[in-house]
Amino acid sequence: MPTDAVEDYLKAIHRVESRSGPPVSTSQIAEALDKTPATVTSMVESLAERGLLSREKYEGVELTPAGEVAALEVVRRHRLIEAFLAEQLDYEPTEVHDEADALEHHVSEEFTRRVERLLDYPAADPHGDPIPPADLSAPEDAGTTLVAALEPGERGTVARVSDRDADVLEFLVDAEITPGTTVEVVDITSFGLVTVRTDDGTEHGLPEAVADRVYVRRGTDSAAATDGQEAGDA
Amino acid sequence: MPTDAVEDYLKAIHRVESRSGPPVSTSQIAEALDKTPATVTSMVESLAERGLLSREKYEGVELTPAGEVAALEVVRRHRLIEAFLAEQLDYEPTEVHDEADALEHHVSEEFTRRVERLLDYPAADPHGDPIPPADLSAPEDAGTTLVAALEPGERGTVARVSDRDADVLEFLVDAEITPGTTVEVVDITSFGLVTVRTDDGTEHGLPEAVADRVYVRRGTDSAAATDGQEAGDA
DNA sequence: CTATTAAATTAGACCGATCTAAAACAGGTA
DNA sequence: TACCTGTTTTAGATCGGTCTAATTTAATAG
Numbered sequence: 001m002p003t004d005a006v007e008d009y010l011k012a013i014h015r016v017e018s019r020s021g022p023p024v025s026t027s028q029i030a031e032a033l034d035k036t037p038a039t040v041t042s043m044v045e046s047l048a049e050r051g052l053l054s055r056e057k058y059e060g061v062e063l064t065p066a067g068e069v070a071a072l073e074v075v076r077r078h079r080l081i082e083a084f085l086a087e088q089l090d091y092e093p094t095e096v097h098d099e100a101d102a103l104e105h106h107v108s109e110e111f112t113r114r115v116e117r118l119l120d121y122p123a124a125d126p127h128g129d130p131i132p133p134a135d136l137s138a139p140e141d142a143g144t145t146l147v148a149a150l151e152p153g154e155r156g157t158v159a160r161v162s163d164r165d166a167d168v169l170e171f172l173v174d175a176e177i178t179p180g181t182t183v184e185v186v187d188i189t190s191f192g193l194v195t196v197r198t199d200d201g202t203e204h205g206l207p208e209a210v211a212d213r214v215y216v217r218r219g220t221d222s223a224a225a226t227d228g229q230e231a232g233d234a
Numbered sequence: 235m236p237t238d239a240v241e242d243y244l245k246a247i248h249r250v251e252s253r254s255g256p257p258v259s260t261s262q263i264a265e266a267l268d269k270t271p272a273t274v275t276s277m278v279e280s281l282a283e284r285g286l287l288s289r290e291k292y293e294g295v296e297l298t299p300a301g302e303v304a305a306l307e308v309v310r311r312h313r314l315i316e317a318f319l320a321e322q323l324d325y326e327p328t329e330v331h332d333e334a335d336a337l338e339h340h341v342s343e344e345f346t347r348r349v350e351r352l353l354d355y356p357a358a359d360p361h362g363d364p365i366p367p368a369d370l371s372a373p374e375d376a377g378t379t380l381v382a383a384l385e386p387g388e389r390g391t392v393a394r395v396s397d398r399d400a401d402v403l404e405f406l407v408d409a410e411i412t413p414g415t416t417v418e419v420v421d422i423t424s425f426g427l428v429t430v431r432t433d434d435g436t437e438h439g440l441p442e443a444v445a446d447r448v449y450v451r452r453g454t455d456s457a458a459a460t461d462g463q464e465a466g467d468a
Numbered sequence: 469c470t471a472t473t474a475a476a477t478t479a480g481a482c483c484g485a486t487c488t489a490a491a492a493c494a495g496g497t498a
Numbered sequence: 499t500a501c502c503t504g505t506t507t508t509a510g511a512t513c514g515g516t517c518t519a520a521t522t523t524a525a526t527a528g
Contacts, residue, residue: 005515026476039516041477046514058476058523088322089348099342106336114323239485260506273486275507280484292493292506 004105007074008033009043010052013063014071023060069136076132077112078104079125082163084115086126093126093178094170097163127169128160128179128215146185146194146206146214155184157220162213172214175204182220238339241308242267243277244286247297248305257294303370310366311346312338313359316397318349320360327360327412328404331397361403362394362413362449380419380428380440380448389418391454396447406448409438416454 002010012032016024030040048055052067063071081100085091091099107115113134116122124130150156158181161172176198177183186195192208206214236244246266250258264274282289286301297305315334319325325333341349347368350356358364384390392415395406410432411417420429426442440448 003514027474035515036517037476038478038518043515085345089345089352091348095344099345102340102342103337106340108333108336110329111319111323111333114325118323237484261504269485270487271506272488272508277485279507 002070005043006047006052007070007105009040009047010063010067010071011074011078013053013061014068014075017063022062023056024062025060029061072132072136074104076134076136077107079129079131080112080115080119080122081107082125082127083119083122083131087119087122093163094166094173096126097166097169124160124179125163127163128158129163144215144217146183146196146211146216147188147192149216149218150185152185152187154218155182155220156216156218157182159215159217161215165209165213168210168213171206171210175206176200177204177206177214183214183216236304239277240281240286241304241339243274243281244297244301244305245308245312247287247295248302248309251297256296257290258296259294263295306366306370308338310368310370311341313363313365314346314349314353314356315341316359316361317353317356317365321353321356327397328400328407330360331400331403358394358413359397361397362392363397378449378451380417380430380445380450381422381426383450383452384419386419386421388452389416389454390450390452391416393449393451395449399443399447402444402447405440405444409440410434411438411440411448417448417450 009029012029013024016028016032020028026037026040026044029035029044030037033040035043044053044055044061047053047067048061051064052070053061053063055061078100081103082096085096085099086093116131116134121133122131146156158177158179160179161169161177163169172178177196182199183196186197186203188194192211194206194208194211195203196206197203243263246263247258250262250266254262260271260274260278263269263278264271267274269277278287278289278295281287281301282295285298286304287295287297289295312334315337316330319330319333320327350365350368355367356365380390392411392413394413395403395411397403406412411430416433417430420431420437422428426445428440428442428445429437430440431437
C-alpha cells in the first residue's frame with residue numbers, strides 16, 4: 001500500500017535517525033533523497049497524517065513505531081536483495097546497491113522469505129550491514145565510525161562500510177577496507193584525514209567523507225567475516 | 235525511462251495484437267488492463283506522440299517497431315523472471331505471474347542478463363511461453379488454440395497454457411494439462427465445451443474460457459517438455 | 469532588543485495517470 | 499434515410515509527487 005516514495009522517505013529518515021538520532025530535520029531528509037526542502041515538507045506532512053511519523057513544525061520529525069516497522073521492512077528487503085545479488089548472481093559488492101534500491105519496493109513478502117531461505121538466513125549484506133529478521137527484532141547496530149571508536153595507535157575490526165556513495169565504496173574496496181579486516185589508526189589530522197594501516201601493512205589516507213562511512217569495533221576479531229557473524233553485538 | 239504504466243499498456247497491446255492482430259481497440263485494452271476506456275484513450279494518445287504506436291481515431295491502435303521492441307523487452311523480462319522464480323525459488327507455476335508482473339518493470343538489463351545466464355538461456359517460461367533472447371529476435375509463437383488446431387479425434391501436444399487468469403491456470407494444472415502433455419480432443423459441443431483425453435486416459439471437460447487458453451501443436455512430440463525445447467517452430 | 473541570516477513552510481503550478489459524465493461517432497436496422 | 503446502440507472521445511476533476519518563488523520562523527550577532 002505504501003508507495004515507492006513513501007518507502008524511500010521512511011528509509012532515509014530511519015537511517016538519519018539511527019546515526020544522529022531524532023529529530024530529523026527537513027534539510028537532512030532533502031539532502032538524503034535529493035529533493036527540495038519544500039517537497040520534503042509536504043511529504044512529511046502526509047506521512048504524519050498517516051501516523052508514520054510525528055512532527056513538530058520547524059523542529060523536525062521522528063518515526064512512530066508504525067513508521068519504524070515500515071522502514072525496517074524496507075531495510076530488510078534491501079539488504080536481503082543485496083545479499084542475494086552478490087551470492088546468487090555474482091554481483092560485486094559495489095554494484096548491488098542501485099539494483100536493490102529499485103527492487104526493494106516491489107518484492108513480495110513471499111519472495112523475501114524465499115530468498116532469505118535460499119541464502120540460509122544470512123545475518124548481513126555484502127557491506128556488513130545486518131539484515132533484520134522477519135519479525136524485525138533488529139538489534140540494528142554494528143560498530144561506530146572510525147574516528148569515534150579509535151584513537152591513533154589503536155586497532156579495530158571493520159564491522160561494515162556504507163553503501164550509500166558508490167565512489168566512497170569503491171575507494172574502500174580498492175584499499176581493501178572491507179568488513180572483517182583489521183585496521184590500525186595511525187594518525188588523524190586536524191582537517192579530518194585519517195591514516196590507517198590495514199592487515200597487509202599498507203597505509204591509506206582516508207578523507208573525512210570516507211572515514212565517516214567506515215564502522216569498526218575496537219580490538220581485533222579472530223573470526224573472519226565472509227558472511228555475517230557480527231549481527232547484534234556492540 | 236518508460237513508466238510502469240507505459241510498459242503495461244505496451245505489453246497488453248502486444249498480446250492482443252499477437253492474438254487477434256491489429257488494429258487493437260480501446261475497449262480491448264481497457265478490458266485487458268482493467269481501466270476505463272477514457273483512460274485508455276488518453277494514454278494511447280500520449281503513446282502515439284512518443285512514437286510507440288500509430289493510431290487512427292475511432293479505429294484502434296497498432297504498435298510501431300519502436301513500440302514492439304519496448305513491448306518485447308517487457309515480455310522478455312517477465313518470462314525470464316517467471317522462469318527464475320520457478321527454478322531458483324521453487325515457486326509453483328501458478329504463483330509466478332503476479333510477482334513477475336511487479337518485478338518486470340524494475341530489473342535492470344544487467345540483472346536480466348545475469349538471470350538468463352544463471353538459468354542457462356532458457357527457451358521458455360514455466361507456462362511454455364517462449365522467452366525472447368536479448369536481441370529480441372523473437373519468433374514469438376508456439377501453437378494455436380485447442381479448437382483451432384484439432385478436430386475431434388485428433389491429438390496434439392500442449393505447447394503452452396495461458397498464465398493470464400489464475401483460476402484458468404489452476405484448472406489446467408489440476409487436470410495435468412501442462413506444456414508437453416499430449417491431449418486428444420474427444421468432443422466439442424456447440425456451446426464451446428471441449429472434452430479432451432490426457433496422457434493417462436482420463437477425460438476432462440474444458441469450458442470455452444479454459445480451452446481458449448490452451449495452445450497446442452498437431453500431432454505428438456516424442457521429446458518431453460521439462461524446460462523449453464519448443465521455441466520457434468510451428 | 470533589533471537586525472541579519474539560515475532553515476522551514478506556504479502558495480501556486482505542473483505532470484502523469486486515473487476517474488466520471490457528457491458529447492460525438494460508426495455501424496446496423498427499420 | 500433516419501434512428502438506435504454501443505464504442506470512443508472530450509471535458510473537466512482528482513490525487514500523488516514534485517518544483518520554484520515568496521513568505522514566515524527560529525536562532526544568532528550586534
